[in-house]
Amino acid sequence: MKKPSDSGDTGYGIGDLLGLGSQSVRKNYYPALQDRIEELEKERNRYKWLFENALHGIFQANLRGGFVAANPAMARMCGYDSVEELITRVVRLREQLFCGSGEFDVIRQEILDHGSLSAREARLRRADNTPVHVAITLLRRPDLGPEVVEAFVADITERHQAREKLRQLNADLERRVEERTDELQNANVVLRYQIEQREKVEQELVVAVDAARDANESKDKYLAAASHDLLQPLNAARLLVSALIDSNLPVDESRLVQRVQRSLESAEDLLADLLDISKLDQKAMQADYVHTDIGALMRGLAEEFEPLAENAELNFRVRVGVGRVRTDPRMLTRILRNLLSNAFRYTAEGGVLFAARKRGPNLEIGVWDTGIGIEKAKLEDIFREFQQILPKGGSRQGVGLGLAIVERMARVLRCEIRVESVYGRGSCFSVLIPLTSVAQLPAGLPDRETPMPASSSFGGLQVLVIDNEEPVQESMRALLARWGCQVVTAGSAASAMEYCQSTDIILADFHLDDELTGCEAIHTVRRHFDRDIPAAVLTADRSDDTRRLITAQYLPILNKPVKPNRLRALLTSLVASLNPERD
Template sequence: MLRNPLRLAEERILAEQLRFIMEGLRIAFWPVVMAILLMVSILIDTHNAHILVPWGVAGTVANLNTGRLARTFLRAPLANRGAHGAVYSLMFALTLEGLVWGALAWIALDGINPGGSFVVLAVIAAMAGGAVSVQAAIPAVYVALGLPMGVLVLARLWYLGGDVHNGLTWLVLLYAVLVVGQALRFSRTVLKSIELRFENEALLGQLRESTTQADESRQLAETSNVAKSKFLAAASHDLRQPVHALGLFLDVLSRTELSAVQRELVTNAAAAGRASAEMLEVLLDFSRIEAGVVEPHVQPFAVQPLLNRIEREFAGQADAKGLEYRSRESDLVLASDPALVEFILRNLVSNAIRYTARGGLLVTCRLRGGQAMLAVHDTGIGIEASQQRAVFREFHQLGNPERDRTKGLGLGLAIVDGLVRALGPPHGLGLVSRPGRGSVFSVTLPISEAPPPASPKPALDDNPPRLRARVMVVDDDDAVRRGMVELLRDWGCDCQAAGSLDEALALARTWVPEAVVCDYRLREHITGVEVIAALRAQLMCPLPALLISGDTAPQRLREAVGSGLPLLHKPVSPGLLYRELVTILMAKPDTAEH
């Protein structure tokens, strides 16, 4: 008997959502085990060992059970008709994990040790927040973990009572609302991505079946490409907001008095946040190239320090795969944008390591016909001649039909190609490859007659000069507003925040800012450019201003860059934000003190 095709389509999507979750759970297995062991080692003492050790065993067993489900599903995928059963099994396993993590609040929150209580709440919050990017692809699966965890934590705080714990109860509720909202947005994003992928696959099938409809199919492909760009921009914007807020809060927290263990936890959390930010930066770089807003800053620079940095960064990855990493010494001085050239080389080296299983890679920069040729040689899988143009297309990957996310997004070489084109002549990109023998990716660069600059700009130290300035923050995201205010006040600023144009204008009537840091895209289709212009008109002065944007849509990028205002992209590192803020306040000599 034939099955309903609509039912088959729904089950196919559900199976793909499950695959997304199972891959994430497989990757997260060991980090969760390490988190359990770390919590036991931090919290254990003579009074709670009889409870905490069994908790650690229970958490490990629950995590092993979830990991077993993930490995079983990925090793021998279920037929489509079994997807619903797998969802129920996974929900049951995650409910057990949620109960275990919620039980930690009853074991470790005693109202006596605030530092330990903070660590416990922070780790539970990190587990709940981190699970969004893995389990929220199916909201019911995420609820299975988060609901028992949240109920037990709230019940413990309510039971302890007192002003402090009552305040923490409200903070936990607020965090739960924010995380659930983010989970729902992430679920919709994943669902749209899966549907878009299936639509693209169907489109490719139609193109193979009929060549007579080539013109119509090309138009559909262009429409799909626009939809893909919009999807990337929307997904990037929604994910940038919490990552940006997380970075701000962690920077403020790192400047407080913490124990050595707590500081290590904060450092690890910051490293995880930076890893998320780096993936978002890949999407931003791709969007910036599509928008045509990459502006090279050509200057003379020595290539050897660049080769040294790249080798230090990637030699460990090569060693882990048993590859030999070598780079030849070079005394050449190039005339190009050092940041873009470094980004190009980083992508080429990362790509070489990813597709090389034996042998190694060699990075060289040699003089060729009056120009420099920066090249990455590898002994990898090589590329067929028919594929050597296609590898520079976005999302095109060799040997990855299953779209393994550990192999990247398929944007590295597309970004390299776009950046070389943005640098313009005489820059050029070359590829020589033989299947089974390896590849040589090369970039042609002009030689500089001038010497390189003396030294790069120093980074922000741990105790930067304090700022004395009234700074207004305008952002419609509550978590970002609070994080920005805390960070700026920690730097010594008198800081107030507004969530809209009307709030900003009303605030400026009674509290006149000396600078404004404004999100680019606000609610009701208001832009940060409009907010800054209205504040300047009301105050009748050229108010110093910074734009911060989480939007990577090409049209939005062009609009923001065209405003002429300094533009930073979420997630913004505190060091970069500090330097840009100092730059716009340079006209006020009394805004900093040591």
Template sequence: MNDEEDPSEQLPSRQSDLRRVVDKLRKINAALMKRVEHSMDQQASSFSLFQTAINQEAQIRRRTEELNLALTKLAHTNLELSKARDEAERANVFKTRFFTSVGHDLLQPLHAARLTLSELSDAQHEADNKRLALNISTALVSIEELLTSILDISKLEAGVFVPNIQSVILEAIFEQVANSLEPVARRKCLRFHWRKTDLAVRSDPLMLRRIVQNLLANAAHYTEAGGILLAARPRGDDVAIEVWDTGQGIPEQEQQRIFEEFQRGSASERLGSLGFGLGLAIVRRMADALGHRLELQSRVGHGSRFSVFAPSAAALAGARLPLGVSSNESNSFFARQVIVVDDDLTVLAAMQTLLSRWGADVRPARDLEDVGDILSDPTFSPAIVLADYHLDEGIFGIDIVRRIRRRLASDIPAILITADRTDAAAEAAMRSQCELLLKPIRPSELRALMKHLLG
């Protein structure tokens, strides 16, 4: 008989096996729990990322909608601004065309009035009547200066003044502007001197002439005693065109402001000046358009010096002044025969009376037919022609001058008188070797120019 194991001895062995199994199951369970927890963490992280992505997508959608809305508003705003800009440009062009169109009509009656008033003033002998005539003349000059300045400002704003850069001989410009200033200087008992020069610059001749004219007019306006000097000096690669005066001077704090529109210095108030403060504004704008540097040096109580710096240019060999302009001025043109052409009877009558009072033998004409009748008289040989630039039926004063010159086979001097301030009119006069005077003309200026041409 085999001996059987005692159950009491087998119990510890089983318990030990069970413990090992339980430990193993616990380890497996722990491993499984770690995997489950890791998987749940990953799922939670993925869900969190998913939620974040959804939120970011929503934010991007909202921002995109806001951006699209802003772009739409910006497009509408740009369209409105573009329309407003186009309207402003059309209005500016209309304004310029309006001023240019009405310029002739506005200045024509002033032209006739100035001529008639000159005749009236010469005919007066009583001091009170002369004083009244002088007051009227001063008022007409103020109106003329204001209209001319407004026309220039409007053209500069609209960009109508397009510089025609070329070589410009300064002596020709100096002599022309001196003719305009000399009567004013004599009336105010000022010494006026301009220095002859062989210098030339690169500039627009018409705009440069207007700059020098305005600077001289400003100097004469604010100078009560002493004198005015116009000169040109080489300054490196430039030429400095200088206008000196012995006027009141300009305080340093005002030296920039006086170049702004409708600004006048304290000297204007002291002198009781009625100027409009546009002359120097036009100078600055034209100098900017030409690229010319503008400088001012002034001392209160001593005077001022305005300088315009233009690029130097070699003077043209054999260059001469326009036809008939002579550097030797004669003292008189009395008893000279003159043809005056104008389609305005009022202007024609005033011009005939004025020139006749100066002693000239005047023959008035309104058109080519009248000119033909005048030239058919063998006893009449005109020494000079004064012609309005724009005549009826599309005829130009230049056409009249050419007809007269061909008929006489002589390049007799001619002056074109016009309210047309365009470059085209000035260039046409220059090509035809005619002088140009802008309405309303000053009788003293006309007289001085005629003296030069008939010298």
């Protein structure tokens, strides 16, 4: 009887299933099986080594209970000394492993729904009840049980701390941005306030500037009106005094009349200087550049100062320049006149030289005198307002505006003023005009002395004076009659044509009655007599507009108060134009 096998009714045992049913077969397959078992053992040992030495935590657990298995990394991560301690002490994952039961419930539900969970961040409870931040990956193992899972856990504490630090930095940055924004908003509020205040100040400044401009215009109008009203009686007084001086008066009376003349001259010079310095300070005096004959300009000034030189018994020499200069003749004449006036004022004996010469790249027109001279320490002060260099024991003459006017007018004309002086021996003041402004200037200016013309004789010269001020008519008639002129005076062009049958020269005031001008009166008389009668305008109005208007009519101008020597020079020039052979 066959011995029953271990296979029961089937008749197959385990050995049969493995192919080892017979003894011969077992002997044939045993080496291969042994090799396979060894390979499996090695594989198991390798996975065991990886499991036990992994850097991240690995565990198998039942979500309804605790750990089934865990590696040492998991125990260390949770703060336990060994795996056995971890498994023994943590028997409920929900309450003992996770920091929050709600967090565990969410993870459990998600693993049950989806079967896996990847890198979910969570907080696990350590043995000392402190939290550890982890990233956990779960895989459900339904083959081992309905809620059995295997998990891989990475400690992300450093990442969490870095993230928290970044969040804190962001929070600090946001706070600083908010603070800075508040500061900027406050600064903007302050700035807006400052801008509003500045705009308010600017508006007030505009109003103030407009008020100042209106005040200046009012002042200019006042000065113009006041100068006209003051200069008119001064003009009449000067002319009457000049007529008295030409009369044969007793010595005492003559001396008194000369003192009156000097007082009137001082008043006239002071008023003229104040008007000019006011215009220069306001930059209201502009240069009108025209080509000017230097020789004619210097000869006119020489004729003007010759009587003064004769009265002072001073030697007055003139070396006239040749050529035409592009300049403002009125301003250049005023500069040179002030220099000549100072030279004669401060020269008691000797003489004055008035000369022009080429000096390097400039045309130099200078005034040399043998007067009191100026100390070197005071040379820089003489061009300031109200500064005067007085001789020892000398009295003050004028108010000290002459050289201040010279310096400022020269600046307007872009010329240079030079001064050289030796105290006690004399001074030299000169004006340097760049040669680029000179036309038709020969290589060398004449070095000869030009003789001064003798006083002109106006015997029989018919002069028509048109002026709406009777005192001025009377004084002009008295002075011109002393010079041998036949004078007819009138207050307007209409009355002049009524009483005057013929005339050689017309002298007309600029401002006449009924808002008419001397220019219009001159043209009316010329049309009446149907010839171009030589004429000039006498005016106390020193404004630039008035000067330009008269100059545009090609009429000479003589400012009031009229100085006799300037009037004589003007008459001489007008008489010369009567000669048809002269331009």
